[in-house]
Amino acid sequence: MTPALAQANNGNWQTAQRWARLLRPAYRVRLAAQWREGDGGALLIALHARRSAASLAAWRAAHPARPAVLVLTGTDLYRDIASDASAQRSLDLADTLVVLNELGPLGLPEALRAKAEIVLQSCAARAPLAHARRHLRAVMVGHLRDEKDPRTYWRAARRLGARPDIRLDHIGAALDPALGAEAAALAAALPRFRWLGGLPHALARRHIQAAHVLVHASRMEGGAHVVIEAIRSGTPVLASRIEGNLGLLGAGYEGVFEPGDDAGLAALLARARDDADMLPRLTAQLAPRVALFAPEAERASLHRIVAALLARPTP
Template identity: 60%
Template sequence: MPQLVIVSPALRDANNGNWQTARRWQRHLAGICRVRIGKAWPDALAAGDIAMIALHARRSAESIAAWADTHPGRGLALVLTGTDLYRDIAADAAARHSLDLAQALVVLQECAPLALPDAVRAKARVIFQSTTARQALVKSSHHLRAVMVGHLREEKSPQTLFAAARRLAGRRDLFIDHIGDALDPALGEAARATMAAAPNYRWLGGLPHEAVRRHIQRAHLLIHASRMEGGAHVVMEAVASGTPVLASRIDGNVGMLGADYAGYFPWGDAEALAALLLRCRESVAGEGGRLMAQLAVQCHQRAPLFAPERERSALHRLVGDLLRTAGDA
């Protein structure tokens, strides 16, 4: 059976989207090739590899270049993250070179190809990531609980949540939980300050993935305030749990939830986020509007995009193409 390597800048200890993608894809591909995951290439096991999937154009650039030197024109797919698409390929020559070297460019949401240079766009294919579905739970009408999931770093825009929570500090019927490690210590301090100023806001720190999924399943809403995203795991996990999403209107979120989704707010606009939360609270309480019902229906309509069998089928086609190019050499 042929051997494929997935190069991921983050491994299990990072507990982030790159690692989750690499591990899930390893499981999806188990029947058609041997798959190993490494942080860089080449390594001690490199001699057995005949195809590579690399996550992140900039952070995996050295591994991508090394592969291209020894396997020119064959067997290489590059998975593009949000920082690749919406920052690095415009500013970093190594990231742009990675696009040229790969035979296939994988993007994780339907708006992403528009961010690619014209010269390489034809190599792009959209593979929506997947997650297991969970039973939608009945939620209380006496309060609204929202959760935001993401390590505290600038790209996730936690400052927007902090400011919205402070605006809603007097509400005793609206609660906000915030999950994620403080990768930026200053943002951790800001989270603690927000807890002191807004008693209905809780920063829970980093949690195991299963605990995160339970929090999402029990919440009325997921908040996703990011500045840039390639295709967020937590958005599909919320959709697959029957939990509607309030999201910043950025391409990475629109490409997951659809252009006509009713739960967007302008990126960085804490006032608009707070207003949406209040509208959702009124909707849950039956005091006005059907926004929550509308969001639930729209998320249900998008849920089939994130089914495991759909991702597995697309991934098998990708790897079949990579193995054919490897065999043609």
């Protein structure tokens, strides 16, 4: 059960459709934006504590003994469950709380961490595409909204405006029209910055493969699939130092900057261009983690959780 369906083309929808595919054919899976009494089902998987709160409550009222899994997004873990009553109730109603990065359980109240399961998302491996030698190509992939903090990336682009050998692309639809206007204005002012708007997933993935480095400046993140796509494409990542990123990139990863620190990001991008050892070093740091995000690993985690819940004796 996902509050975002295909038309959203966002991370929640990508997660929902991928999980449905990984759980079939062992289980019959139905994707819906909302669960209503009478819809049936042996187990509910709900994505997003606040947005799915009504569906989770309806499920629990109709089926007190049937299991429910709640998948926690970044806005759940790092904002809503601290203050939103409906999100807090969802935590209590679910039998299992799935987090999408290795540090995710730390975002939960200590009393609920025993219910947490870590499921690292996955994608197919891709080989990097040929890179230009005359310049560094960076790409940020994320729809334009405050949580993704595109302005930090844009301020870094301005700082690097005098560098003809550093080029920056941004892929993402203008979910916030004001941010869309800012992106368009920046693209008009800076010849080496491009705002490419929303692109189909396959095309965005090719841009990641072709980039020297992916930038992920998010303020809050449950476990960004775009970071995983970069890792599985052999593309190094420069990311904000938040749990949702560190829980994917691993302890000790060097390519991080403080959230909102455009000067720090600009310095990392300049180093990536000027220091011939930097990007190979980041790639080597990520190499041991590539297998963690393989589809077979995600499938095994999902099937283990679902099978254990369905095997529980009913009261």
